[in-house]
Amino acid sequence: MNRKWIASTLAGALLLGSAPVLSPSTAYAALIGEIESSVSFRVGPNTDDRRIRYLKEGETVAILQKVNAYWYKVKDRNGTVGYTSTNAKYISVSETQEAPPQQQRNTGTIVASVSMREGPSTSDDRIRYAQKGEVVTILSKPNSYWYEVKDKYGNVGYISTNSKYISTEYAAPAPTNPAPTPPSAPSAPADDTGVIVSSVSLREGPGTSYDRIRYVAKGETVAILAKPSNSWYKVRDKYGNIGFVSTSSQYIDANYKPPVIDPGDVPAVVQNIIQAGKRYLGTPYEYGSDRYTTDTFDCSDFVRTAFLEGAGITLPSDSRGQGDYVKALGRTSSDWRDLKPGDILFFMSYEGSSKSDYDGVDRSEERITHDAIYLGNGQILHTYSKDSGGVRVDSIGDNHWEYRLLFGGSAL
Known part of the structure; x- marks a missing residue:
């Protein structure tokens, strides 16, 4: 658990007047929620309020307040504040002890209501208005016109340095080695x-x-954590935020060496399954193909054949049955980056090529319409249409295959 994140979140809760009850000791008691099942994260405590995103199983959130019997006000790891159900089906709550947060050295008091923006420019979107009397933490001063600040809700943004709006004794960090160097x-x-x-x-x-x-x-x-596609890096910034930035050299000078799965690290049975599948590269696609021949395949027939010939395992004959088979083994993930070579991936129907085409989809209600074998390194082996050329290898990152993924897991 990220203790720095918990401590900073608790500090924000104290400013809001909604902190958890303190224990008699000098430590703070922070309420933490662990997501048990995918659940909506909304802008308000009502199912009519806009969904920010889905909180995924295994995520941890800081509980800022129990608004009523049905809703918690929480903060996620990105610092976003929203509301989620109190139902134990979706979230389990525990208490953790944290040392009291240290007072920030550089703070500012808002003198008059001022825009807090996403970037150091009046053309950048406004996050919110910082109100008179609020105290913000000053993180940096990128130029003479703007401070980078963190507000009491954990939002990071930019406000004017004009003394009309903020009173501060900000001191820029001293250089660690002021002596001139060649x-x-x-x-x-x-x-x-x-x-x-x-x-x-x-x-x-x-x-x-x-x-x-x-x-x-x-x-x-x-810190570059992963490269899910040619266009994006998954990174961690200096505040501990995890997100995604462009891979363009216009924006980042990167030294990243993606992990490569060594075939020697893949169990022999998995190699056999993959090799059995690759023997059929280019085999024509046919919906409802004959399960007793290998002249044509549909998606589930192909997966079934690879496992039968490579490992002697007889899977159910259709993709939904195969999905139930994998789920029954209990080793599944909805993120393809967590999967291992030889795992089977299960997909919903095609709704479009953009991620936004899948916004708001309740994946727990979607039917499996396609499956594939994961090869590792973001590659999948499958077949899905006559026009695509039959059995083939595709990339899953940053495209409709990623957006359609319901879950994946091992059938071994």
Whole structure:
């Protein structure tokens, strides 16, 4: 559990006057919720309120307030505040002890209501108005006109440095080594890190349709966690926010070496299944193909044949039955990045090529309409139409296959 995140969240809750009850000791008692099953995260405590996103199974949130018997006010790891159900089917609540947060060195008091924006410009979207009397933490001063700040709700944004709006004794961090040093060539970023070349959006997902968490400023260093597609890095910023930034060299100077699955690390039975499947590359597609021949395949017939020939396992003959078979083994994930070579992926129907085409879909209610074998390194082996050329290999990252994925898991 991220203790720094819990501590900062608790500090925000104290400012709001809705902190959990303190224990007699000097530690703070923070209420933490763990998501048990995918549940809506909304902008207000009502099912009519707009859904921000789905909280996924296994996520952890900070509980700021129990609004009523039906709703918690919570903060997720991206710092977004919203509301989710109190139903134990969706969330389990526990208490953790945290040391009291230290007072921030650089703070400012709002003198007059002022816009808090997503970037250091009046053309950037307004997050909210910071009200007179509020105290904000000043994170940096990117130029003479703007402070980068964090408000009492955990939002990170930018406000004017004008004393008409904020009273502060902000002192820029002193250089760690003020002595002059001879010029040298710029060093390359450390492995799996990136230096921001030009201000860029940090988003909640790998696409411009996802909400912006904040702008990452020029000169910041981020840790690169993964590269889910050619267009996006998954990164962690200096505040611990995890999100996605463009891979374009216009925005980031990156030194990232993606993990590669070594065939030697894949169990022999999985290699046999994959090899059995690859023997049929190019075999024509036919919906409802004959299960007793290998002249043509539909998706589930192909998966069934690969497992039968590669591992001697007889799977159900249709994709929904195969999905039930995998679920019964209990090792599934809705994120393809968690899967291993040889796992089977299950998909819903095609609704469009954009991520937004799948917004608001209740995946628990969707039927399986397609399945495929995961090869590792973002590649899937499957067949889905006559026009596509039959059995083939495709990438899953940042395309409709990713957006349609319901779950995947092992059949072994």
